[in-house]
Amino acid sequence: MRDESLGPTNKSLLLVSVCVNQRPITDRLPSCANRGSHELFEELEKMLQQQGIRVKIVKTACMNKCRQGPNIRVQKGRLFNCVRADSLHEIVDAVNTALQLRKSPTPSKIQGLTN
Numbered sequence: 857m858r859d860e861s862l863g864p865t866n867k868s869l870l871l872v873s874v875c876v877n878q879r880p881i882t883d884r885l886p887s888c889a890n891r892g893s894h895e896l897f898e899e900l901e902k903m904l905q906q907q908g909i910r911v912k913i914v915k916t917a918c919m920n921k922c923r924q925g926p927n928i929r930v931q932k933g934r935l936f937n938c939v940r941a942d943s944l945h946e947i948v949d950a951v952n953t954a955l956q957l958r959k960s961p962t963p964s965k966i967q968g969l970t971n
């Protein structure tokens with residue numbers, strides 16, 4: 857059971873999706889899991905936690921971009937292709953940018969400040 861005093865639920869967190877679909881190695885199409893997406897998931901999760909960035913990071917099924925995998929999507933926006941361990945910092949940056957955009961004032965709030 858969830859303690860309501862803990863604040864917003866995971867539903868309000870930014871979503872980061874990591875494709876972990878796996879095909880037999882003999883399949884004609886590659887798959888993200890066969891290219892290390894499980895390890896990327898673990899590393900990305902660790903990086904986000906170490907930086908105190910609260911997101912919901914999930915393992916997902918195929919994103920239909922198999923030849924460009926491993927694939928990681930930030931929210932419903934940017935899809936990162938051919939992700940490698942040394943490019944995970946770009947995803948962390950994108951997450952930070954998305955979080956900043958969420959915090960930025962809406963046009964109605966800005967309008968209220970100008971008049």
Ligand code: FES
Nearest residue numbers: 875888918919922
């Ligand atoms: S296996 Fe990852 S996009 Fe298809």
